[in-house]
Amino acid sequence: AEELQGRHFLTxxxxxxxxxxxxxxxxxDLKQWQKQGKPYRPLVGKTLGMIFAKSSTRTRVSxxxxxxxxxxxxxxxxxxxxxxxxxxxxxxxxxxxxxYVDGIMIRxxxxxxxxxLARYASVPVINGLTDAFHPCQVLADxxxxxxxxxxxxxxxxxxxxxxxxMAHSLLLGAAKMGIHVAVATPSGYEPDGDIVRDSEQAAxxxxxxxxxxxxxxxxxxxxxxxxxxxxxxxxxxxxxxERRKAFQGYQVNGELMAEAKDGxxxxxxxxxxxxxxxxxxxxxxxxxxxxxxxxxxxxVQKAILASLL
Ligand code: CP
Ligand code: NVA
Numbered sequence: 001a002e003e004l005q006g007r008h009f010l011t012x013x014x015x016x017x018x019x020x021x022x023x024x025x026x027x028x029d030l031k032q033w034q035k036q037g038k039p040y041r042p043l044v045g046k047t048l049g050m051i052f053a054k055s056s057t058r059t060r061v062s063x064x065x066x067x068x069x070x071x072x073x074x075x076x077x078x079x080x081x082x083x084x085x086x087x088x089x090x091x092x093x094x095x096x097x098x099x100y101v102d103g104i105m106i107r108x109x110x111x112x113x114x115x116x117l118a119r120y121a122s123v124p125v126i127n128g129l130t131d132a133f134h135p136c137q138v139l140a141d142x143x144x145x146x147x148x149x150x151x152x153x154x155x156x157x158x159x160x161x162x163x164x165x166m167a168h169s170l171l172l173g174a175a176k177m178g179i180h181v182a183v184a185t186p187s188g189y190e191p192d193g194d195i196v197r198d199s200e201q202a203a204x205x206x207x208x209x210x211x212x213x214x215x216x217x218x219x220x221x222x223x224x225x226x227x228x229x230x231x232x233x234x235x236x237x238x239x240x241x242e243r244r245k246a247f248q249g250y251q252v253n254g255e256l257m258a259e260a261k262d263g264x265x266x267x268x269x270x271x272x273x274x275x276x277x278x279x280x281x282x283x284x285x286x287x288x289x290x291x292x293x294x295x296x297x298x299x300v301q302k303a304i305l306a307s308l309l
Contacts, residue, residue, distance in 0.1 A: 044072065047103075048105055052077070062298040103126065107128035114127050157223065158225070179208055224265070251276070266283065272290070
């Protein structure tokens with residue numbers, strides 16, 4: 001995908017359906033080549049800087065392994081190990097890192113910080129999760145859905161839980177790919193209104209439907225895929241017990257899964273809390289594709305890296 005060279009990857013809203021489709025096709029090829037042991041090293045001599053202000057297992061490992069497999073190198077930059085954690089500004093960090101590395105991946109809190117980093121960086125910036133979005137995860141989820149169902153258009157995805165970064169990126173990504181998407185949250189935990197409006201606009205353009213409700217039963221009815229995420233995200237640890245109360249009735253368990261379509265699959269970006277947002281029998285059962293989702297992070301991010309860098 002040469003037309004993506006030099007672009008940032010901040011939210012799925014910035015990409016057309018065609019661009020996302022070609023990234024998914026590229027990821028599929030990269031996955032096959034890796035399984036066949038066929039080397040593909042377009043990034044020899046290139047380096048990715050990875051800034052982390054939050055914990056990570058999947059994002060950190062899949063980006064670092066992905067860069068290595070593409071022939072390049074990745075640097076782990078914990079926020080408190082670099083001067084950013086001591087008050088060096090985002091513009092200075094962006095301008096200086098851009099003289100050393102060929103791309104920057106960042107995981108942090110405020111999405112506006114990532115936008116600011118991208119504004120001052122002269123190399124591509126990739127969003128590895130903010131409080132508002134998690135686009136790399138949703139690209140991996142789209143690949144997982146495509147592998148399972150063969151095509152995306154016309155599927156129905158239900159998301160039950162917190163109107164958080166995952167809900168936002170799923171709304172945008174699904175609507176854009178022609179997937180009907182229903183989000184059910186407790187009252188007070190709805191997805192951001194502007195993002196819902198952007199998703200509705202994308203849905204109108206791509207023949208899909210967006211539903212935002214407080215009723216998990218309505219959301220999962222007729223769903224091909226049921227998705228959930230933690231009730232307290234990174235940074236919300238202090239609200240965990242209050243949220244546990246507010247989210248009663250929003251657990252994805254066997255009963256709720258039974259209201260989805262026959263053959264429906266269960267998705268979760270991980271990490272998960274068994275007994276809270278999902279029961280162990282669902283996440284560890286035959287409908288669950290969560291480990292495939294995690295694996296697909298590697299393949300889609302290699303597609304992003306090889307296209308942008
Ligand atoms: N799903 C995901 O981004 O996992 P990590 O927090 O482990 O990177
Ligand atoms: N909503 C979760 C996703 C983790 C991958 C969080 O932000 O902590």
